[in-house]
């Protein structure tokens with residue numbers, strides 16, 4: 284019987300990638316460390332903030348060159364947008380600047396916590412999908428919102444594990460499991476709040492298609508080593524999921540025989 288494995292490619296809007304990890308480009312101690320960490324992560328997709336790039340000038344151009352040198356596909360994002368209008372305008376600028384229909388859509392309700400505004404998100408996703416974008420919406424674990432995003436045409440949904448930068452890992456595993464169960468044909472990516480490689484493995488074991496993370500790698504004492512650890516964890520989690528995880532049981536189930544006699548009985 285064939286099983287899914289870490290070597291199965293993942294597909295987003297018709298583009299396939301060997302790696303199931305996406306990585307952010309913010310917060311690294313230096314551009315050189317960012318490049319090395321991206322390489323160590325094996326990520327085929329990097330996300331970049333349009334606000335940073337649209338600032339233009341030498342800093343923006345130099346940063347864009349560094350990202351391009353990684354060879355990864357670019358997923359521009361609308362980080363920091365607080366309204367539908369702002370997110371749609373930013374997406375349009377991103378399409379021109381990065382020459383891609385992809386947009387990681389973030390509509391933020393609260394500057395302090397970066398809590399997603401899920402009402403504005405569905406509205407902006409509807410506008411952008413109608414306008415030919417391929418939207419990767421960043422949302423909470425709420426199934427109802429995810430279903431509205433799918434109704435709007437999104438083929439990818441990116442629920443959080445936990446609030447951005449919190450490093451708490453998956454807080455509502457049951458809600459993510461339900462989302463996986465109810466949206467079997469949608470590419471689901473756990474985005475934000477992953478703090479340890481084991482969190483990424485858990486997301487993959489839940490059957491998610493990929494993970495996206497930034498802070499845990501960028502802020503690690505050794506970002507390159509941490510990127511490697513996340514890569515291995517994603518591969519392990521995906522392979523474990525494909526191998527068919529046994530379900531938990533309420534009570535013990537003996538894994539060693541309790542009948543018969545030890546084979547060495549009588550030899551001494």
Ligand SMILES: CC(=O)[C@@H](O)[C@H](O)COP(=O)(O)O
Nearest residue numbers: 307447448475476496497498
């Ligand atoms: C939505 C968002 O901005 C995230 O993609 C973020 O960049 C990654 O979250 P962490 O920094 O918590 O990994």
